[in-house]
Amino acid sequence: MSSTTLDRPAATVPNVFTQAELGWNAWLDPVPEEALTERQKQGLVDIARAKSPYFRLLAHDPDILRSRTLADKDIFYNTKSGLPRAERELAAAATSRSNGCIYCASVHARFATTFSKRREDVQRLLDEGVGADIDPLWNAIIEASVALTATPIAFGPEHVGKLRDLGLDDLAISDLIHSAAFFNWANRLMLSLGEPEID
Protein backbone atom coordinates (compact mmCIF):
# COMPACT_ATOMS: atom_id res chain seq x y z
CA MET A 1 0.00 0.00 0.00
CA SER A 2 1.91 3.03 -1.19
CA SER A 3 0.90 6.20 -2.95
CA THR A 4 1.10 4.70 -6.45
CA THR A 5 -2.39 6.07 -7.10
CA LEU A 6 -0.83 9.54 -7.21
CA ASP A 7 1.27 8.69 -10.25
CA ARG A 8 -1.53 7.90 -12.67
CA PRO A 9 -1.42 9.83 -15.94
CA ALA A 10 -3.95 12.66 -15.99
CA ALA A 11 -5.22 11.54 -19.40
CA THR A 12 -7.26 8.77 -17.77
CA VAL A 13 -9.38 11.24 -15.75
CA PRO A 14 -12.74 11.94 -17.49
CA ASN A 15 -13.33 15.60 -18.38
CA VAL A 16 -16.98 15.38 -19.44
CA PHE A 17 -20.17 14.19 -17.74
CA THR A 18 -21.11 10.74 -19.00
CA GLN A 19 -23.47 7.83 -18.38
CA ALA A 20 -20.60 5.40 -19.06
CA GLU A 21 -19.23 3.26 -16.23
CA LEU A 22 -16.19 4.90 -14.64
CA GLY A 23 -13.59 3.63 -12.18
CA TRP A 24 -12.56 5.54 -9.06
CA ASN A 25 -9.12 5.72 -7.45
CA ALA A 26 -8.52 6.66 -3.83
CA TRP A 27 -5.96 9.35 -2.91
CA LEU A 28 -5.50 7.83 0.55
CA ASP A 29 -4.88 4.18 1.39
CA PRO A 30 -8.08 2.16 1.82
CA VAL A 31 -8.19 -0.64 4.38
CA PRO A 32 -6.75 -3.65 2.49
CA GLU A 33 -9.47 -6.17 1.71
CA GLU A 34 -7.73 -8.96 3.61
CA ALA A 35 -7.30 -6.72 6.68
CA LEU A 36 -10.98 -5.73 7.10
CA THR A 37 -12.16 -6.36 10.66
CA GLU A 38 -15.60 -7.79 11.42
CA ARG A 39 -16.83 -4.33 12.40
CA GLN A 40 -15.49 -2.79 9.20
CA LYS A 41 -17.31 -5.48 7.23
CA GLN A 42 -20.49 -4.56 9.08
CA GLY A 43 -19.80 -0.94 8.14
CA LEU A 44 -19.79 -1.94 4.48
CA VAL A 45 -23.32 -3.44 5.02
CA ASP A 46 -23.08 -5.25 1.69
CA ILE A 47 -19.92 -7.41 1.66
CA ALA A 48 -19.61 -7.04 -2.13
CA ARG A 49 -18.52 -3.47 -1.35
CA ALA A 50 -15.22 -4.87 -0.03
CA LYS A 51 -14.16 -4.77 -3.70
CA SER A 52 -14.60 -0.98 -3.79
CA PRO A 53 -11.63 1.20 -2.77
CA TYR A 54 -14.08 4.00 -1.93
CA PHE A 55 -15.98 1.94 0.63
CA ARG A 56 -12.79 0.37 2.01
CA LEU A 57 -11.37 3.87 2.51
CA LEU A 58 -14.52 4.94 4.38
CA ALA A 59 -14.22 1.71 6.43
CA HIS A 60 -11.47 3.42 8.44
CA ASP A 61 -14.43 4.81 10.41
CA PRO A 62 -16.91 1.91 10.27
CA ASP A 63 -19.83 3.16 12.36
CA ILE A 64 -20.49 6.32 10.36
CA LEU A 65 -20.06 4.28 7.15
CA ARG A 66 -22.70 1.81 8.31
CA SER A 67 -25.29 4.47 9.27
CA ARG A 68 -24.54 6.47 6.10
CA THR A 69 -25.04 3.38 3.97
CA LEU A 70 -28.30 2.32 5.64
CA ALA A 71 -29.67 5.87 5.26
CA ASP A 72 -28.57 5.95 1.61
CA LYS A 73 -30.25 2.63 0.80
CA ASP A 74 -33.55 3.71 2.36
CA ILE A 75 -33.56 7.19 0.80
CA PHE A 76 -33.16 5.68 -2.66
CA TYR A 77 -34.56 2.14 -2.53
CA ASN A 78 -37.59 2.45 -0.25
CA THR A 79 -40.24 3.14 -2.86
CA LYS A 80 -43.22 2.45 -0.62
CA SER A 81 -45.21 5.46 -1.93
CA GLY A 82 -43.54 8.85 -2.27
CA LEU A 83 -41.27 9.92 -5.14
CA PRO A 84 -40.69 7.31 -7.88
CA ARG A 85 -37.19 5.86 -8.08
CA ALA A 86 -36.41 7.56 -11.42
CA GLU A 87 -37.04 11.03 -9.98
CA ARG A 88 -34.95 10.31 -6.87
CA GLU A 89 -32.07 9.32 -9.15
CA LEU A 90 -32.69 12.44 -11.22
CA ALA A 91 -32.32 14.55 -8.07
CA ALA A 92 -29.05 12.76 -7.25
CA ALA A 93 -27.76 13.30 -10.78
CA ALA A 94 -28.78 16.99 -10.79
CA THR A 95 -27.10 17.57 -7.42
CA SER A 96 -23.94 15.86 -8.68
CA ARG A 97 -24.05 17.92 -11.90
CA SER A 98 -24.31 21.10 -9.84
CA ASN A 99 -21.48 20.24 -7.44
CA GLY A 100 -19.39 18.93 -10.33
CA CYS A 101 -19.03 15.28 -9.29
CA ILE A 102 -18.45 13.51 -12.60
CA TYR A 103 -18.27 10.08 -10.93
CA CYS A 104 -21.50 10.42 -8.88
CA ALA A 105 -23.33 11.92 -11.85
CA SER A 106 -22.33 8.97 -14.04
CA VAL A 107 -23.74 6.39 -11.62
CA HIS A 108 -27.01 8.18 -10.89
CA ALA A 109 -27.60 9.34 -14.46
CA ARG A 110 -27.38 5.67 -15.44
CA PHE A 111 -29.88 4.75 -12.71
CA ALA A 112 -32.18 7.60 -13.79
CA THR A 113 -32.06 6.21 -17.33
CA THR A 114 -32.70 2.65 -16.14
CA PHE A 115 -35.82 3.63 -14.18
CA SER A 116 -37.20 6.32 -16.50
CA LYS A 117 -36.22 4.80 -19.89
CA ARG A 118 -35.41 8.39 -20.93
CA ARG A 119 -31.70 8.19 -21.75
CA GLU A 120 -31.76 11.22 -24.07
CA ASP A 121 -33.43 13.46 -21.50
CA VAL A 122 -30.97 12.37 -18.81
CA GLN A 123 -28.10 13.02 -21.20
CA ARG A 124 -29.37 16.57 -21.75
CA LEU A 125 -28.95 17.25 -18.02
CA LEU A 126 -25.35 16.06 -18.30
CA ASP A 127 -24.55 17.86 -21.57
CA GLU A 128 -26.46 21.13 -21.16
CA GLY A 129 -26.22 21.35 -17.40
CA VAL A 130 -28.83 22.04 -14.74
CA GLY A 131 -30.52 24.69 -16.91
CA ALA A 132 -31.63 22.10 -19.52
CA ASP A 133 -35.33 22.53 -20.43
CA ILE A 134 -36.69 18.96 -20.32
CA ASP A 135 -40.32 18.95 -19.12
CA PRO A 136 -42.16 20.74 -16.31
CA LEU A 137 -41.77 17.98 -13.67
CA TRP A 138 -38.14 17.16 -14.38
CA ASN A 139 -37.28 20.87 -14.65
CA ALA A 140 -38.87 21.47 -11.23
CA ILE A 141 -37.03 18.51 -9.67
CA ILE A 142 -33.70 19.68 -11.09
CA GLU A 143 -34.37 23.28 -10.02
CA ALA A 144 -35.28 22.24 -6.46
CA SER A 145 -32.20 19.98 -6.19
CA VAL A 146 -29.91 22.76 -7.40
CA ALA A 147 -31.47 25.31 -5.02
CA LEU A 148 -30.92 22.92 -2.12
CA THR A 149 -27.32 22.35 -3.24
CA ALA A 150 -26.39 26.04 -3.32
CA THR A 151 -24.56 27.56 -0.35
CA PRO A 152 -26.23 29.59 1.07
CA ILE A 153 -29.21 27.31 0.44
CA ALA A 154 -31.65 28.82 -2.06
CA PHE A 155 -34.53 26.33 -1.61
CA GLY A 156 -37.73 28.07 -0.63
CA PRO A 157 -41.55 27.94 -0.62
CA GLU A 158 -41.64 28.69 -4.36
CA HIS A 159 -39.96 25.32 -5.04
CA VAL A 160 -42.39 23.45 -2.79
CA GLY A 161 -45.33 25.28 -4.39
CA LYS A 162 -44.26 24.35 -7.90
CA LEU A 163 -43.73 20.68 -6.96
CA ARG A 164 -47.17 20.53 -5.32
CA ASP A 165 -48.76 22.13 -8.40
CA LEU A 166 -47.16 19.38 -10.47
CA GLY A 167 -48.85 16.74 -8.32
CA LEU A 168 -46.18 15.74 -5.79
CA ASP A 169 -47.48 15.05 -2.28
CA ASP A 170 -45.47 16.00 0.80
CA LEU A 171 -43.89 12.56 1.19
CA ALA A 172 -42.65 12.77 -2.41
CA ILE A 173 -41.26 16.26 -1.79
CA SER A 174 -39.59 15.01 1.39
CA ASP A 175 -38.04 12.16 -0.64
CA LEU A 176 -36.72 14.73 -3.10
CA ILE A 177 -35.26 16.83 -0.27
CA HIS A 178 -33.56 13.75 1.20
CA SER A 179 -32.21 12.62 -2.19
CA ALA A 180 -30.68 16.01 -3.03
CA ALA A 181 -29.43 16.57 0.54
CA PHE A 182 -27.88 13.10 0.61
CA PHE A 183 -25.90 13.79 -2.55
CA ASN A 184 -24.43 16.84 -0.90
CA TRP A 185 -22.99 14.28 1.52
CA ALA A 186 -21.91 11.75 -1.13
CA ASN A 187 -20.46 14.28 -3.61
CA ARG A 188 -18.13 15.74 -0.99
CA LEU A 189 -16.67 12.34 -0.13
CA MET A 190 -16.31 11.19 -3.73
CA LEU A 191 -14.82 14.49 -4.93
CA SER A 192 -12.33 14.93 -2.11
CA LEU A 193 -11.05 11.43 -1.33
CA GLY A 194 -10.13 10.35 -4.86
CA GLU A 195 -10.91 10.78 -8.53
CA PRO A 196 -12.71 9.00 -11.36
CA GLU A 197 -10.92 7.08 -14.08
CA ILE A 198 -12.00 6.10 -17.58
CA ASP A 199 -12.12 2.29 -17.55
Add this chain to the structure above:
Amino acid sequence: MSIQDTDVLDRLAGIAAGSALDTLRRERPQTRDNVQASYEALFTAADETGIAQSERLVVASFVALLHGGPTAGHYLGLLEAQPNGVALAALLRGLSEHARTSGPYGAYPAGPLSSEDAPGLIFKIEADGRTALGERLATALEHVHQLVFHPRDAKAADFAPLKAAGWSTPAIVTLSQIVAYLSFQIRAAHGLRVLGA
Protein backbone atom coordinates in the same frame (compact mmCIF):
# COMPACT_ATOMS: atom_id res chain seq x y z
CA MET B 1 -31.67 17.53 28.30
CA SER B 2 -28.87 15.44 26.81
CA ILE B 3 -28.44 15.46 23.05
CA GLN B 4 -29.29 11.73 22.90
CA ASP B 5 -32.76 12.38 24.29
CA THR B 6 -34.25 13.46 21.05
CA ASP B 7 -33.96 13.20 17.30
CA VAL B 8 -31.52 15.94 16.31
CA LEU B 9 -32.87 16.49 12.79
CA ASP B 10 -36.35 16.98 14.24
CA ARG B 11 -34.94 19.62 16.58
CA LEU B 12 -33.03 21.40 13.83
CA ALA B 13 -36.06 21.36 11.52
CA GLY B 14 -38.43 22.40 14.30
CA ILE B 15 -40.56 19.25 14.00
CA ALA B 16 -42.92 18.73 16.94
CA ALA B 17 -44.13 15.30 18.06
CA GLY B 18 -47.42 14.44 16.36
CA SER B 19 -47.08 17.11 13.65
CA ALA B 20 -47.62 16.33 9.97
CA LEU B 21 -43.86 16.37 9.36
CA ASP B 22 -43.30 14.02 12.30
CA THR B 23 -45.76 11.56 10.77
CA LEU B 24 -44.09 11.95 7.39
CA ARG B 25 -40.58 11.28 8.74
CA ARG B 26 -41.85 8.19 10.54
CA GLU B 27 -42.96 6.75 7.20
CA ARG B 28 -39.23 6.29 6.51
CA PRO B 29 -38.02 4.81 9.82
CA GLN B 30 -34.77 3.40 8.43
CA THR B 31 -33.80 6.84 7.14
CA ARG B 32 -34.88 8.58 10.33
CA ASP B 33 -32.99 6.13 12.57
CA ASN B 34 -29.81 6.15 10.53
CA VAL B 35 -29.63 9.92 10.10
CA GLN B 36 -29.70 10.03 13.91
CA ALA B 37 -27.23 7.10 14.21
CA SER B 38 -24.88 8.99 11.87
CA TYR B 39 -25.01 11.99 14.18
CA GLU B 40 -24.26 9.80 17.18
CA ALA B 41 -21.37 8.04 15.40
CA LEU B 42 -19.76 11.42 14.69
CA PHE B 43 -20.60 13.40 17.82
CA THR B 44 -21.48 11.22 20.81
CA ALA B 45 -19.62 7.89 20.36
CA ALA B 46 -16.14 7.37 21.81
CA ASP B 47 -13.43 8.63 19.45
CA GLU B 48 -11.55 5.87 17.61
CA THR B 49 -9.92 7.79 14.75
CA GLY B 50 -8.01 10.46 16.66
CA ILE B 51 -10.24 13.53 16.57
CA ALA B 52 -11.16 15.02 19.93
CA GLN B 53 -14.79 15.85 20.67
CA SER B 54 -13.96 19.57 20.75
CA GLU B 55 -12.27 19.31 17.33
CA ARG B 56 -15.36 17.60 15.90
CA LEU B 57 -17.52 20.41 17.26
CA VAL B 58 -15.16 23.09 15.90
CA VAL B 59 -15.45 21.55 12.42
CA ALA B 60 -19.22 21.15 12.61
CA SER B 61 -19.71 24.68 13.95
CA PHE B 62 -17.58 26.12 11.16
CA VAL B 63 -19.50 24.20 8.46
CA ALA B 64 -22.78 25.43 9.92
CA LEU B 65 -21.53 29.03 10.20
CA LEU B 66 -20.45 28.92 6.55
CA HIS B 67 -23.98 27.90 5.56
CA GLY B 68 -25.70 30.52 7.72
CA GLY B 69 -29.05 29.58 9.22
CA PRO B 70 -30.09 28.15 12.58
CA THR B 71 -28.03 24.91 12.69
CA ALA B 72 -24.88 26.76 13.80
CA GLY B 73 -26.48 27.51 17.16
CA HIS B 74 -26.76 23.79 17.94
CA TYR B 75 -23.08 23.03 17.40
CA LEU B 76 -21.77 26.30 18.85
CA GLY B 77 -23.78 25.61 21.99
CA LEU B 78 -22.18 22.16 22.35
CA LEU B 79 -18.74 23.62 21.61
CA GLU B 80 -19.15 26.33 24.23
CA ALA B 81 -19.71 23.63 26.86
CA GLN B 82 -16.21 22.23 26.12
CA PRO B 83 -13.02 23.42 27.85
CA ASN B 84 -11.89 26.59 25.99
CA GLY B 85 -15.05 26.25 23.92
CA VAL B 86 -16.32 29.80 24.44
CA ALA B 87 -13.09 31.27 23.05
CA LEU B 88 -13.09 28.81 20.14
CA ALA B 89 -16.71 29.60 19.29
CA ALA B 90 -15.96 33.33 19.26
CA LEU B 91 -12.95 32.73 17.05
CA LEU B 92 -15.04 30.69 14.59
CA ARG B 93 -17.72 33.37 14.43
CA GLY B 94 -15.05 35.91 13.53
CA LEU B 95 -13.36 33.68 10.96
CA SER B 96 -16.63 32.81 9.26
CA GLU B 97 -17.32 36.51 8.54
CA HIS B 98 -14.40 36.47 6.10
CA ALA B 99 -14.98 32.91 4.91
CA ARG B 100 -18.63 33.05 3.88
CA THR B 101 -19.24 33.12 0.12
CA SER B 102 -21.50 31.49 -2.49
CA GLY B 103 -20.98 28.00 -3.86
CA PRO B 104 -20.57 25.60 -5.49
CA TYR B 105 -17.67 26.89 -7.61
CA GLY B 106 -14.37 25.48 -8.80
CA ALA B 107 -12.58 24.04 -11.84
CA TYR B 108 -13.11 20.88 -13.88
CA PRO B 109 -10.38 18.70 -15.40
CA ALA B 110 -9.21 20.61 -18.50
CA GLY B 111 -11.50 20.03 -21.48
CA PRO B 112 -15.03 20.85 -22.66
CA LEU B 113 -16.20 21.65 -19.11
CA SER B 114 -13.51 24.27 -18.63
CA SER B 115 -15.99 26.86 -19.94
CA GLU B 116 -17.97 26.16 -16.74
CA ASP B 117 -14.99 26.79 -14.45
CA ALA B 118 -16.00 29.32 -11.81
CA PRO B 119 -13.38 31.03 -9.68
CA GLY B 120 -14.05 31.79 -6.03
CA LEU B 121 -12.53 32.40 -2.64
CA ILE B 122 -9.60 30.18 -1.61
CA PHE B 123 -9.80 30.49 2.17
CA LYS B 124 -6.54 30.95 4.07
CA ILE B 125 -6.26 31.60 7.79
CA GLU B 126 -3.82 34.39 8.71
CA ALA B 127 -1.05 34.07 11.29
CA ASP B 128 -3.12 35.36 14.21
CA GLY B 129 -5.86 32.85 13.59
CA ARG B 130 -3.36 30.00 13.14
CA THR B 131 -1.79 30.81 16.48
CA ALA B 132 -5.15 30.94 18.24
CA LEU B 133 -6.49 27.73 16.65
CA GLY B 134 -3.25 25.78 16.41
CA GLU B 135 -1.83 24.56 13.12
CA ARG B 136 -3.78 21.30 13.22
CA LEU B 137 -7.21 22.95 13.34
CA ALA B 138 -6.25 25.88 11.10
CA THR B 139 -5.17 23.51 8.33
CA ALA B 140 -8.33 21.45 8.81
CA LEU B 141 -10.62 24.49 8.55
CA GLU B 142 -9.00 25.57 5.27
CA HIS B 143 -9.74 22.10 3.92
CA VAL B 144 -13.27 22.26 5.34
CA HIS B 145 -13.92 25.52 3.50
CA GLN B 146 -12.98 23.92 0.19
CA LEU B 147 -15.20 20.94 0.91
CA VAL B 148 -18.16 23.18 1.68
CA PHE B 149 -17.89 25.67 -1.18
CA HIS B 150 -15.74 24.22 -3.95
CA PRO B 151 -15.35 20.47 -3.55
CA ARG B 152 -14.65 19.97 -7.26
CA ASP B 153 -11.28 21.72 -6.74
CA ALA B 154 -10.10 18.84 -4.54
CA LYS B 155 -6.84 17.14 -5.56
CA ALA B 156 -4.50 14.49 -4.15
CA ALA B 157 -1.97 17.12 -3.07
CA ASP B 158 -4.52 18.61 -0.62
CA PHE B 159 -3.68 15.89 1.87
CA ALA B 160 -0.01 16.82 2.25
CA PRO B 161 -0.68 19.85 4.52
CA LEU B 162 -3.23 17.86 6.54
CA LYS B 163 -0.78 15.00 7.04
CA ALA B 164 1.95 17.49 7.98
CA ALA B 165 -0.43 19.02 10.55
CA GLY B 166 -0.96 15.64 12.19
CA TRP B 167 -4.05 14.26 10.44
CA SER B 168 -3.86 10.49 9.88
CA THR B 169 -5.83 8.76 7.12
CA PRO B 170 -8.57 7.52 9.53
CA ALA B 171 -8.81 11.04 11.02
CA ILE B 172 -9.13 12.56 7.52
CA VAL B 173 -11.92 10.09 6.76
CA THR B 174 -13.79 11.17 9.90
CA LEU B 175 -13.11 14.86 9.19
CA SER B 176 -14.52 14.43 5.67
CA GLN B 177 -17.56 12.58 7.01
CA ILE B 178 -18.29 15.38 9.48
CA VAL B 179 -18.27 18.02 6.73
CA ALA B 180 -20.24 15.81 4.36
CA TYR B 181 -22.80 14.82 6.99
CA LEU B 182 -23.32 18.44 8.04
CA SER B 183 -23.80 19.34 4.37
CA PHE B 184 -26.63 16.79 4.35
CA GLN B 185 -28.10 17.59 7.75
CA ILE B 186 -28.25 21.35 7.17
CA ARG B 187 -30.03 20.84 3.83
CA ALA B 188 -32.43 18.21 5.15
CA ALA B 189 -33.33 20.48 8.08
CA HIS B 190 -33.75 23.50 5.80
CA GLY B 191 -35.86 21.56 3.28
CA LEU B 192 -38.13 20.06 5.92
CA ARG B 193 -38.56 23.46 7.60
CA VAL B 194 -39.66 24.96 4.29
CA LEU B 195 -41.95 22.00 3.59
CA GLY B 196 -43.61 22.34 6.98
CA ALA B 197 -44.03 26.11 6.86
